[in-house]
Amino acid sequence: MKERAQRLALFSAIEGGAAFWSREISERGTQAVYERIRSNGYDSIKHAAIVEKVKSFESPAAFQAIEKNESRFIIPGDSEWPLRLDELECPPIGIIVKGNLEILSNPSLAIVGTRNPTPYGTRIAGDFAAGFVDREWDIVSGGAYGIDSAAHRGALVAEGRTIAVIASGIDLQYPSGNTRLFEEICENGAIVTEVMPGVPALPHRFLTRNRIIAALSQATLVVEAAFRSGSLRTARDAAELMRPVMAIPGPINSPSSEGCHRLIGERAAELVTSVADAIELISAL
DSSP, X not given: OHHHHHHHHHHHHSOTTOXXXXXXXXXHOHHHXXXXXXXXXXXXXXXXXXXHHHHTOOHHHHHXXXXXXXEEEEOTTSTTOOGGGGGSSSOOSOEEEEEOGGGTTSOEEEEEXXXXXXXXXXXXXXXXXXHHHHTTOEEEEOOOTTXXXXXXXXXXXXXXXXXXEESSOTTTOSSGGGHHHHHHHHHHSEEEESSOTTOOOOHHHHHHXXXXXXXXXXXXXXXSOOTTOTHHHHHHHHXXXXXXXXXXXXXXXXXXXXXXXXXXXXXXXXXXOSHHHHHHHHHHO
């Protein structure tokens, strides 16, 4: 319990994906880093905000806030901890999960893409999600509008399970317009976050959560993405983990497919046109 409380203190104070703190925790251990922060062992000016949060951290209130939202804080070493997260260069200090914790280590496909898809992209995302569910895979995405929502819904329609990795606190579940979708996801699947309840979804948190989407999944599929889409970050994260990356081609004049064509052109993703193609590619690697 002591390590869990110390990790939660660090979790509440340190932004996800912080390379310096990931190295410190990896090399020194949770307790040493926690105690060093509390004893002013780090630069008190550079890390002032973190030091203040750790020193003022109240463990009972923090755990109560998590439990109030019917969720759990899990850490490395827990039986439910997905070991694939440990492959990240900057693994999470912990994660907060609402729903079915047992599926976090299941075979899963990440499906990501634009928030403004065409009808073609929406249909493809749903079809691929359903196709993988039929093959007993779970679907991982980010809970956002567009391709994310289409992927989650495709899995649910096929009576499968899906995981939403969100950039806000478990109580905020951004975007609020997907509240009903999040409720449906939690019936058999899960919602995962790397931030405390009450923390808003800010732009940089979408980028850092993308690495968790990639790490939880055995492969990543990009369905419609603009040339500079954040989905390309997820694809890069997956590639760094040596996981298969695939992309759906679209019309050559469609801005919504420029990111996918970029990945395919740079050989950063394999072109796939069917669920069978994707399964064959993943099985061959």
